[in-house]
Amino acid sequence: MQGQSQQQAYDRGNTIFSPDGRLYQVEYAREAVKRGTASVGLLTPDGVVLAANRQVSSSLMERSSVEKIHTVDDHIGIASAGHVADARQLVDLARRRAQGEQLRYGQRIGVETLTRSITDHIQEYTQTGGARPFGVALLVGGIENGEPRLFETDPSGTDYEWQAAAVGGDRDVIQDYLEENYRTDFDVDGGIELAVSALSAPTDGVVAAEDVDVATITTDDESLQSVSNDRLESILADVDEDGADE
Numbered sequence: 001m002q003g004q005s006q007q008q009a010y011d012r013g014n015t016i017f018s019p020d021g022r023l024y025q026v027e028y029a030r031e032a033v034k035r036g037t038a039s040v041g042l043l044t045p046d047g048v049v050l051a052a053n054r055q056v057s058s059s060l061m062e063r064s065s066v067e068k069i070h071t072v073d074d075h076i077g078i079a080s081a082g083h084v085a086d087a088r089q090l091v092d093l094a095r096r097r098a099q100g101e102q103l104r105y106g107q108r109i110g111v112e113t114l115t116r117s118i119t120d121h122i123q124e125y126t127q128t129g130g131a132r133p134f135g136v137a138l139l140v141g142g143i144e145n146g147e148p149r150l151f152e153t154d155p156s157g158t159d160y161e162w163q164a165a166a167v168g169g170d171r172d173v174i175q176d177y178l179e180e181n182y183r184t185d186f187d188v189d190g191g192i193e194l195a196v197s198a199l200s201a202p203t204d205g206v207v208a209a210e211d212v213d214v215a216t217i218t219t220d221d222e223s224l225q226s227v228s229n230d231r232l233e234s235i236l237a238d239v240d241e242d243g244a245d246e
Contacts, residue, residue: 032135047218081168082136123157
């Protein structure tokens with residue numbers, strides 16, 4: 001019984017390390033991320049591709065109300081997985097940080113600098129009493145000094161830089177697919193096809209166009225652009241044909 005009560009104490013205190021050096025509330029926040037629908041980000045020589053599964057729980061729900069990819073600045077976008085409200089708070093923080101950089105210094109914020117600001121904020125919530133960790137993971141992608149860059153944020157406040165990454169539900173399956181199929185010479189269209197294929201990997205079929213949100217930031221215009229439904233349907237048709245040929 002005594003061991004159980006000690007375990008509960010570590011469970012309830014997000015600022016208390018367990019004897020084996022774990023923060024249980026941070027681990028639970030990671031589990032919340034796994035319960036969210038997946039998002040994928042990847043780099044190509046020409047830009048960044050962000051894709052997200054935005055399936056809805058009811059046919060009566062407006063799909064447009066499910067936001068998974070967010071514009072932070074012209075040259076930076078964020079894809080999220082986990083608690084939507086937590087993601088919204090961090091996206092708002094990122095937008096304010098980007099605007100402040102522009103107003104104060106007259107220049108656009110770097111992708112790495114912005115990611116570090118977000119993770120610094122997230123980390124504070126792992127050691128502040130009366131608060132809980134953010135139950136969301138973000139993929140922050142954009143163009144910095146003419147180069148595409150992609151970062152992941154974790155509920156612990158750690159950031160990682162990737163060439164291709166997945167967050168959210170079925171992450172392990174999707175990440176394995178990316179590791180097997182990613183190539184550094186993909187163009188943006190090839191990157192979109194890979195991202196959509198990766199989101200389809202956990203299922204037997206291909207995800208529907210209305211269930212996927214895809215955006216790109218290219219080195220040519222350095223602005224986030226949503227991929228149209230018609231273009232997605234064409235790409236998904238190619239993915240379906242490739243799967244049928246195997």
